[in-house]
Amino acid sequence: MDYEVCRKVWESQVPVQFTLHSNSALGDPLPFYTMLPRYSFLALAVPRVLAYFNRREDGEKIVIDQIWLEASGSPAKMYAPVGVLYDLQNLERDQILEITVKTSSPPPGFVPIDRNAMEAIFMQSIKEADYLKTKAATTNNMQKEEYAQLWRSVTNNNFDEYWTIIQKLMEEKDGKEFDHIPLRVCMKNKPFKQILISSKDKSGSLITIGDAIAQVLEDSAVADPSDFRITSHGIDVPPHTPLIFAAKNMAYPDNFVHIVVVPKL
Amino acid sequence: MLTEQRFHEEIKSFVERMVSEKLNWSLCENGKYAKESHLEQLPDGRIISAEAHVIYNSTYQVPVIWFNYFENNGTPLQFSTVVRDVLQISEEESDASIRTRISHLEHPFLGVLYFNIHPCNTSGLMKELKTDDTYLLPWFSVYGPQIRLRVPTF
Numbered sequence: 001m002d003y004e005v006c007r008k009v010w011e012s013q014v015p016v017q018f019t020l021h022s023n024s025a026l027g028d029p030l031p032f033y034t035m036l037p038r039y040s041f042l043a044l045a046v047p048r049v050l051a052y053f054n055r056r057e058d059g060e061k062i063v064i065d066q067i068w069l070e071a072s073g074s075p076a077k078m079y080a081p082v083g084v085l086y087d088l089q090n091l092e093r094d095q096i097l098e099i100t101v102k103t104s105s106p107p108p109g110f111v112p113i114d115r116n117a118m119e120a121i122f123m124q125s126i127k128e129a130d131y132l133k134t135k136a137a138t139t140n141n142m143q144k145e146e147y148a149q150l151w152r153s154v155t156n157n158n159f160d161e162y163w164t165i166i167q168k169l170m171e172e173k174d175g176k177e178f179d180h181i182p183l184r185v186c187m188k189n190k191p192f193k194q195i196l197i198s199s200k201d202k203s204g205s206l207i208t209i210g211d212a213i214a215q216v217l218e219d220s221a222v223a224d225p226s227d228f229r230i231t232s233h234g235i236d237v238p239p240h241t242p243l244i245f246a247a248k249n250m251a252y253p254d255n256f257v258h259i260v261v262v263p264k265l
Numbered sequence: 266m267l268t269e270q271r272f273h274e275e276i277k278s279f280v281e282r283m284v285s286e287k288l289n290w291s292l293c294e295n296g297k298y299a300k301e302s303h304l305e306q307l308p309d310g311r312i313i314s315a316e317a318h319v320i321y322n323s324t325y326q327v328p329v330i331w332f333n334y335f336e337n338n339g340t341p342l343q344f345s346t347v348v349r350d351v352l353q354i355s356e357e358e359s360d361a362s363i364r365t366r367i368s369h370l371e372h373p374f375l376g377v378l379y380f381n382i383h384p385c386n387t388s389g390l391m392k393e394l395k396t397d398d399t400y401l402l403p404w405f406s407v408y409g410p411q412i413r414l415r416v417p418t419f
Contacts, residue, residue, distance in 0.1 A: 075377075079369070105340075109333075109341060110377065111341050111343075111377070113369065116360065117368070120365075120369065123365075124368060127385055128324050131325060136385070191375065191376030192371060194323070195323070196323045196324065
């Protein structure tokens, strides 16, 4: 693992604006502006956002169970990394990610989630990623306190704490290379795609991000892959990047590499 | 462990078997997964609709049950209502403990949150069962009842 790369990825943040649409007779409060780490989740930011909206003493109190979130006309996934949501909008550099907080009836299947539900989703991802990498050899030997430490590092934005635990999760067990690479490919208004893919092909050469994306796009019947940008953490990922490098250095804290595929501007 | 190909072969006969037992199962997305739906009544009298899906998980190479419960207006029920009122899991087990085996995750075909019964122990457990003729039926006889789904006699 490369300390500098991991630290840069960790420290990257995006500007987010939350606007309340509550149809309140008193009108809605001014938007809430914040910088969010790319690795974080809207589910973790929402309590702070609602506390801001609920400051007016005469106003109605808005609780998490009655809201849903929207980003440019589509439901925003509260459980997806903020960086993924941001990149899916295909914005110009440093543009604000606009999230509307709505109290109208939600679109089918929208579930507002609290911190505990978010933690469960995060932990299931960690376990799945480790199953892909080491058949769960690492997570099976992790103490309860280490899981807690990892989650705490995410909720408290503590890189040092994260760094101690993430090194363990990215370690190849007994010199054995990762079986598979935890990779999720995200496209707008679609479920994320995941395929079972190794770091090397049969002849032993390294499989690249470009190879992996081509395979995923083929499955999704995308007409011409060259019309799309392959991005992660806000940058265009060189297609020749080996998957194993991405897995170790560009993974989000849930241990998955999240690649966002968007139309070229 | 179950290969994806065998899953696709078996899921058809699985659904046929369920239908022959008068259970409301069908295939979705050209046979990629199977679906069941029915109505249930909560202790407070509310009628809710239940949906369960059997989907192949390529990471663990096992089938997984995905499920949700909806109110009349289509709103999914909250975690606490699901585990305490519908699944009737005792208060002695904490939410945190339940969430190590049943929790939300993005549905692979619908792209919204559904509950799933975690697949991390499935393959170990299935080693204890006889799966020469069929994998899905013995698997379902273990996992289906966990969310109170009816299992055919076999």
